[in-house]
Amino acid sequence: MQVLLAHGPNLSQLGSRDPAVYGHATLADLEAEVAAVAGEVDAFQSEYEGALLERLHAARGDGTEAVILNPGALTHYSYALRDAVELLDVPVVEVHLSQVHAREPFRHHSVISGVVAVTITGAGAYGYHLAALAARRLVEDA
């Protein structure tokens, strides 16, 4: 299965970013979690909303079979990202390391969840394992 693992702003800092909230796993560790289940993983991270949109646009027709996406704070306000996700014709799994519903009120709402197949939140790095399992099942069932 060819999976695009896409991360938004500040997730490049995982490993040293507030470990009490986000844990100690680095982006490379999360990529390995997904690769263990999915096989082929194309990993992308950007601090820039537009770059993330362009990568998602490129996933239309490049052989990507599923997308696992942690948009970071864009989750909570980016309608442009939501529109780009909605354009995809492959399953998308939204994943958050932290339990966003137990945090500040602005994190309780995701503008992305309405256009994805599955949302996983609060399971830390294991959430990426679960996301890959969900993506695999969605691809198999398609």
Ligand code: DQA
């Ligand atoms: C996050 C949660 C977001 O609220 C936050 O802005 C992030 C990371 C998570 O993985 O828990 O950058 O998506």
